[in-house]
Amino acid sequence: MTRTTGLLTATLLATTAMAPFAQAETLRWARAGDSLTLDPHAQNEGPTHTIAHQIYEPLLIRDMTGAFEPALATDWAPSPDDPNVWVFNLREGVTFHDGAAFDASDVVFSIERAQTEDSDMKELLTSIVEVRAPDPLTVEFVTDGPNPILPSNLTNLFIIDEDWARANDAVEVQDYEGGEETFAARNANGTGPYVLNSREPDVRTVMTRFEEYWGMDQFPLDVTEIVYTPIQNAATRVAALLSGEVDIIQDMPVQDLGRVAGTDGLDVRTAPQNRTIFFGMNMGAADIETDSVEGANPFADARVRQAMNMAINRDAIKQVVMRGQSQPAGMIAPPFVNGWTAELDATSTDVAAAKALMEEAGYGDGFSVQLDCPNDRYINDEGICQAVVGMMAQIGVTVNLEAMPKAQFFPLISNRTTNFYMLGWGVPTYDSEYIFNFLVHSAEGDRGSWNATGYSNPELDAMIQSLASETDLDARNDTIAAIWEVVQAETIYLPIHHQVLNWGVASNVAIEVDPEDQPKIKYIALN
Amino acid sequence: MLAYILRRIFQSAIVLLVVGLVAFSLFRFVGDPIDNMLGQERTQADVERLRETLGLNEPFVVQYAKFLGQAVQGNFGMSYRQGRPVAEILMERAPATLELAAVSGVLALSFGIGLGVFTAIRRDGFAANAIMTLSLIGVSLPTFLIGILLIYLFSVELGWLPSFGRGEVVDLGGWTTGFLTPSGLQALILPSITLGLYQMTLIMRLVRSEMLEVLRTDYIRFARARGLRDRAVHFRHALKNTMVPVITVTGLQLGSIIAFAIITETVFQWPGVGLLFINAIQFVDIPVMAAYLMLISVMFVGINLIVDLLYVMVDPRLRGDSARGH
Numbered sequence: 001m002t003r004t005t006g007l008l009t010a011t012l013l014a015t016t017a018m019a020p021f022a023q024a025e026t027l028r029w030a031r032a033g034d035s036l037t038l039d040p041h042a043q044n045e046g047p048t049h050t051i052a053h054q055i056y057e058p059l060l061i062r063d064m065t066g067a068f069e070p071a072l073a074t075d076w077a078p079s080p081d082d083p084n085v086w087v088f089n090l091r092e093g094v095t096f097h098d099g100a101a102f103d104a105s106d107v108v109f110s111i112e113r114a115q116t117e118d119s120d121m122k123e124l125l126t127s128i129v130e131v132r133a134p135d136p137l138t139v140e141f142v143t144d145g146p147n148p149i150l151p152s153n154l155t156n157l158f159i160i161d162e163d164w165a166r167a168n169d170a171v172e173v174q175d176y177e178g179g180e181e182t183f184a185a186r187n188a189n190g191t192g193p194y195v196l197n198s199r200e201p202d203v204r205t206v207m208t209r210f211e212e213y214w215g216m217d218q219f220p221l222d223v224t225e226i227v228y229t230p231i232q233n234a235a236t237r238v239a240a241l242l243s244g245e246v247d248i249i250q251d252m253p254v255q256d257l258g259r260v261a262g263t264d265g266l267d268v269r270t271a272p273q274n275r276t277i278f279f280g281m282n283m284g285a286a287d288i289e290t291d292s293v294e295g296a297n298p299f300a301d302a303r304v305r306q307a308m309n310m311a312i313n314r315d316a317i318k319q320v321v322m323r324g325q326s327q328p329a330g331m332i333a334p335p336f337v338n339g340w341t342a343e344l345d346a347t348s349t350d351v352a353a354a355k356a357l358m359e360e361a362g363y364g365d366g367f368s369v370q371l372d373c374p375n376d377r378y379i380n381d382e383g384i385c386q387a388v389v390g391m392m393a394q395i396g397v398t399v400n401l402e403a404m405p406k407a408q409f410f411p412l413i414s415n416r417t418t419n420f421y422m423l424g425w426g427v428p429t430y431d432s433e434y435i436f437n438f439l440v441h442s443a444e445g446d447r448g449s450w451n452a453t454g455y456s457n458p459e460l461d462a463m464i465q466s467l468a469s470e471t472d473l474d475a476r477n478d479t480i481a482a483i484w485e486v487v488q489a490e491t492i493y494l495p496i497h498h499q500v501l502n503w504g505v506a507s508n509v510a511i512e513v514d515p516e517d518q519p520k521i522k523y524i525a526l527n
Numbered sequence: 528m529l530a531y532i533l534r535r536i537f538q539s540a541i542v543l544l545v546v547g548l549v550a551f552s553l554f555r556f557v558g559d560p561i562d563n564m565l566g567q568e569r570t571q572a573d574v575e576r577l578r579e580t581l582g583l584n585e586p587f588v589v590q591y592a593k594f595l596g597q598a599v600q601g602n603f604g605m606s607y608r609q610g611r612p613v614a615e616i617l618m619e620r621a622p623a624t625l626e627l628a629a630v631s632g633v634l635a636l637s638f639g640i641g642l643g644v645f646t647a648i649r650r651d652g653f654a655a656n657a658i659m660t661l662s663l664i665g666v667s668l669p670t671f672l673i674g675i676l677l678i679y680l681f682s683v684e685l686g687w688l689p690s691f692g693r694g695e696v697v698d699l700g701g702w703t704t705g706f707l708t709p710s711g712l713q714a715l716i717l718p719s720i721t722l723g724l725y726q727m728t729l730i731m732r733l734v735r736s737e738m739l740e741v742l743r744t745d746y747i748r749f750a751r752a753r754g755l756r757d758r759a760v761h762f763r764h765a766l767k768n769t770m771v772p773v774i775t776v777t778g779l780q781l782g783s784i785i786a787f788a789i790i791t792e793t794v795f796q797w798p799g800v801g802l803l804f805i806n807a808i809q810f811v812d813i814p815v816m817a818a819y820l821m822l823i824s825v826m827f828v829g830i831n832l833i834v835d836l837l838y839v840m841v842d843p844r845l846r847g848d849s850a851r852g853h
Contacts, residue, residue, distance in 0.1 A: 037610055044566030117576075123568035174610045181611045200619075201609055202806065203692070203798040231691050231796045232805075235675055239690045243682040376809070407558025407811045414562060414574065426567075438567070446570050 025224040027509070027521060030237055031250035034202045034230040039184040040158035041113055042174045044120040047230075049156050050518040054207055054226065055097075056158035056190035059088055059107065059139075060151055064512040064523060066274075066336045066430060068151065072102065072159055072191060073139075076151055083146040083471055090137045094214045096161045097188075097195045104133030109162035111141075118173040124153040124428075126446070127468070145469040148476065152429040164189045193219070193522040194226055204229050220510075220525035241266065241504045248509055250517060252502040254323045254379065260504045270325070271513035273501040275426040277378055278332045279371075279388070279494040281305060282419040284454015290370035290419045292398075298367050299419070305491035307357040311395045312388060313349045314497060321383040326497035331488065332425060332435060334498045336515055339432030339480040344488060347495075354395045366396020372418040373401060374409040379499055385422060388496075413452045416443075421452065424499070428516070432480045436464040440487055455492050535835065539828040544595075546824040550817060551591040559583075560607045560811035581607070594817055604814035608806065613818045617800060622703050623693055624792070624799030628784045630715050631723030635784075636777060639727045640766075643734025648761060650739065658731075665728035670787075674721040674794035681717060689714050691796035722791040726780045733776055737769035771838065778834035782827045 035051035036043045053061070059073035072091055079085035094102040111131045114121040127150065130142040141150060165171050170184035188196040193215065194207035205228040209221060229246070231237040234253040240246045242263060252260065252268065261268045281299040282288055288297050298304045314328035327335075331344040358364060373385035382403045389399040399420075412418035427434050441447040441464045442456035463483050470476040487493075501513050510525040561574050561583070578584050582593065597604060603613035642662075646655040682690035694710030696703040705711025741747065742765055750760045789801035796802070800819060807815035 036608060039610075042610065044568065120566050123566070123570065123573075181605075185610055200798070201611075201616075202802070229692060229796070232802070233794050233796065236678060236691050236794055236796055239675075239678045239683050243686055243690055245682070245689060245691070405558060405809065407560070407563065407809065408556075409558075410562035411559040414559075449570055450567070 025222060025526060026227060027223040027225070027248065027524065028227045028229070028246040029248045029519075029521075030229050030231045030240060030246045032230065032232055032234070032237070035205070037174065037185040038188045038196070038199070039170075039174055039182060040160065040190075041110075041119040041121050042182075042185065044124075044156070046517060051205060051228065052156075052158050052190075053192070053518055053520050054194040054522075055188045055192045055196055056160065057192045058157045058159065059090075059154050061520070062155050062430075062516070064514050064520075066515055068155075072107070078146070078148075078471070079140070084143050086141040086143070086147070086150050088139045088141070090139060091214060092137060094191050095212055096164065096191055097210055098161070098164060100161050100163060100189075102159070102161070102191055103136040104139045105136070106159055106162050107131070107139045108133050109165070110159045111157070113160070113165070113171065113173060114157060116173055120173075121157060123446075124157070146471040147468065148471050148473060149429060149431050149433065152431060156428065159191065160184070161189055193221060197225075202230060215522065219522040221522050222526040223521050223524050226521055238504070241506075244506075247506040248511070248519070249504045250501075250519070252504050254325045254502070256504075257323070257325070257502060265507050267505055267507050269503045269505055269511070269513045271501055271515060272327055272335060273426075273499040273517060274334050274336060274428075274430075274515040275378075275424050275499045276329055276332045276334050277381075277384065277422065277424045277496045277499060278329070279496065280421050280423055280453045280492075281308075281494075282416075282452065282454050283492075284456065285419070288369075288419040290400075292368040293363075298361075298363055298369070301361045301363075302490060303357045303361040304363060305494070307354040307361070307395055308392065308397065309491050309494050310348070310350045310354040310357070311391050311397075312494060312496065313391055314347045315349075316391075317384055317387050318497060321380050321387050322497070322500075325379070325500045325502065327500060329495040329497045331484065332439065332493050332495050333432055333484075334427065334515070337427045337430050337432055337435070338477070339435075339484060341481075341484075344484055351394050358395050358397075363396065366398060368398035368400065369420050370400045370402055372409060372412050372421045373403045374406045374422065375403040377406040377409070378422070378424045381422060381424075384496060413450065416452050416454075418452060423450070425450075426516070432484065433464070433467045436467070436483055440464065440483070440492065453492055455490070457486070457490075460486055532832075532836075535832050539832060542828055543821065543824055547595065547817070547821055548588075548591060550820045551587045551594070554811070554813050554816065555587065557808060557816070558811045560813065563810050564607055590813075594814075598818075598821070603818040606807075606812055606815050608810040608812045608815070613814045616803065616815065617818060617822065618701065619703075620798060620800045620803050623705075623797060624785060624788055624801060626705060627715065627718055627722060627788060627791070627797060627799060628781070630719040631726070631784055632777075632781055634719055635723040635726035635730055635780070639730025640734050640773070642727075643731040644738060644761065644766060646731070647735045647738035647742065650735075659735075662728040662731055665724040666732075670721060670725065670790045671794050673724060674717070674791060677717045677721060678794070688717050690717075693798055718791050718795040718797050721794070722784060722788055726784060729780065730773065730777065733773060734769055737772060738765060741765045741768050774837055775834060778830050778837070782830045785826060786823050 031047065033047045035048045036045060037048060040052045040056050057071045059071060060068050061071045063069045072094060073088040074091050076086060076088040079087050090104060096102060108131045111125065115125050127143045127147045128141055129144050132140050134140060143150060165184065168183040170182050172182065174182045174185055193210055193213045195210045197206040197208050199205045207226040209224045231240055237249050238256045238260065241249045241260060257268050260266050283299040285297050287295055291298060318324060318326045318328055328347045329345060330347045333340045371385060373382055375382040385401055385403060389401050392399045413421060425435065425439065437447050438450045440451060441461050443449065443451050460483060463479055467476055467479060470479065501517055503513055505511065508527045510527055511519060511523060561577055564577060565573055582590055606613050606616055609616060642658055646658055649655040678690045681688040692714060693705050694714035695708040696705050696711055697707045705715055747760060747765055750764050788799060789805055791797065792799045792801035793805055803815060804819045
């Protein structure tokens with residue numbers, strides 16, 4: 001025992017104060033979660049895509065403002081001869097990390113791989129009938145009808161090397177039946193700006209700059225080595241930033257923003273996130289079980305929904321629950337999304353008018369209902385629900401709050417066993433059609449899978465379906481505006497706010513916050 | 528003696544089976560893994576197909592039987608979260624937890640016994656009273672708070688020690704160790720204090736009270752009357768006789784150090800099995816949860832078995848026939 005104590009004392013003495021910031025060009029980076037797999041088609045999930053974006057590349061990406069930027073493709077356009085075909089011209093002289101040349105056959109292989117049953121990316125590619133390579137630097141996507149927004153579905157669709165995948169038995173995307181992990185889950189060979197150096201899942205992933213990268217002259221690429229370490233506990237993550245052990249953290253807790261911003265050498269960078277928080281109500285059922293009203297469903301009455309919408313004081317939620325870190329929302333689309341307008345997104349609170357509407361609907365004495373809310377999914381989710389409970393009480397609606405972990409919460413929506421729930425929605429395609437398909441369209445077939453409101457409007461469904469193949473963009477935007485009008489008039493959802501992203505960074509790291517919460521390290525300049 | 532051991536092993540096997548059954552009956556209350564495994568674009572058909580593939584539609588008894596059938600062949604299935612074999616993940620994570628637990632255990636035992644003896648011998652001294660008062664902190668403060676306080680003081684304010692992770696580790700043929708690098712040793716200090724503090728104060732208080740009791744007994748007085756030196760009386764005669772309850776408690780506490788390292792590992796982002804288990808619960812990673820719970824129960828049952836055998840060695844009265852009646 002003396003030896004142990006001696007050893008501990010010795011190390012304690014040998015320890016010197018750590019250097020406050022990275023001196024080399026190593027970027028030490030932390031967020032709450034780790035990438036689940038390196039196989040770029042196995043999981044459609046934020047942290048997984050974030051790591052993949054450093055190592056692999058899609059045909060095109062979104063830059064920090066959300067605009068398209070060429071990556072492996074240099075330009076793309078619908079074919080002049082056939083409205084059902086998109087033509088992508090590929091970048092010349094690109095090599096994979098192992099030295100193999102990139103060409104159109106790799107794109108065809110990757111898209112087909114991502115369309116297989118075990119791929120998590122296949123739902124974004126359902127309109128694609130065939131991918132073909134007329135020559136090594138051209139790829140043609142044939143869709144089942146004109147698809148004006150195909151490129152927005154490809155921004156997280158990574159290209160892997162066909163020969164590498166075949167040589168390493170990684171043609172199949174991981175499957176759980178086989179009991180073995182695929183080679184591609186642990187190894188990577190992309191065309192991206194960083195090469196995978198080492199990886200211990202949930203512990204540390206190290207990447208080094210790919211010196212043969214095609215964009216060496218086009219991007220800052222100041223970081224030569226990335227050390228990515230997930231830190232789950234928010235307080236520890238902030239402590240690691242404060243003590244200078246990491247240079248950039250994502251998932252900043254809002255209560256620590258002041259502490260970080262007030263520390264010399266550290267900054268908080270803020271930007272609106274591509275995610276809106278809202279409430280949904282089961283209006284489709286004739287009667288619901290979790291309320292106090294017998295034989296009727298108060299949510300089926302549009303006046304009740306409007307009254308609830310008017311009773312929510314979004315500014316109060318922003319100030320009290322979110323500590324100023326949110327953008328009150330009047331519609332369920334974040335501002336980047338095609339179809340968003342400032343008028344639709346405007347908010348107002350009018351408790352007196354809300355009470356009058358309740359009276360008119362025959363619920364002057366109010367009713368009680370259960371609200372299901374996650375407590376570990378969105379920023380301060382449970383706190384928002386608690387605030388809404390108080391606001392609903394003002395118009396006589398007694399809300400019984402059931403807060404639970406996301407693993408228990410989301411099955412309620414999938415199984416349609418909740419009548420009043422919170423949900424957050426991001427729009428990876430930056431287009432309203434995505435929102436309508438999942439949240440507004442009747443729950444039939446492949447559409448409406450997240451519409452647990454029971455709202456069903458055949459006319460609206462037809463308009464939503466027409467968006468998929470409308471090639472006249474002006475006409476398409478008119479339809480989008482018309483659909484939003486109905487969504488707002490019917491008060492299908494009660495929007496709360498658009499989430500705001502906060503990253504804590506060392507002041508010398510020049511980076512803009514990405515609305516999808518996916519920092520792309522190639523854009524970082526070190527001052 | 529052999530029959531005794533065999534009987535204990537048989538009992539242990541039954542305990543393990545029951546633990547597994549209870550665990551499997553509880554998994555469906557943790558939640559549903561499907562929404563975590565598929566992206567938000569998933570269709571109902573995807574959900575159904577995956578549920579079928581994973582066998583989630585079967586009654587939990589059937590799921591448990593399948594798990595057992597695979598487990599006895601050494602196959603614990605695939606992690607839903609990482610898509611890798613569970614056995615491999617556990618093997619990868621175990622060294623971190625075991626090293627942390629070992630250091631905490633050694634700290635707790637050495638300081639616990641040392642301070643316990645000290646406070647018993649100098650029971651009215653100022654130092655002893657101060658230590659006793661301070662030890663209340665160790666018993667009463669929750670682990671995560673101690674961890675956060677240590678991080679705040681030693682990482683953020685003083686910048687001496689790392690706030691998270693294991694530092695550099697050296698891979699010795701499948702066993703990663705942090706004992707061989709300076710950063711690995713530094714990284715051990717705060718988590719092992721956090722994890723061991725409660726056990727240390729517990730052992731200290733136990734040793735103190737046992738020691739005070741033993742020091743009042745006749746044979747100690749006779750020993751003093753014989754003119755033996757204090758040192759011999761305290762350490763050779765008194766301390767040895769306080770050890771039976773200390774061994775029991777230490778044995779059980781060693782188990783809980785490993786099992787309840789969960790909180791310390793979460794606070795310090797220590798890449799051990801406890802952190803793995805927390806992630807598994809959040810994701811409803813049933814294969815990992817099942818394997819972890821089985822592993823922990825095997826460990827507890829094993830430690831209890833060893834403790835029972837140690838009694839027999841320490842206390843001669845338990846040897847022979849009386850052991851069977853225990």
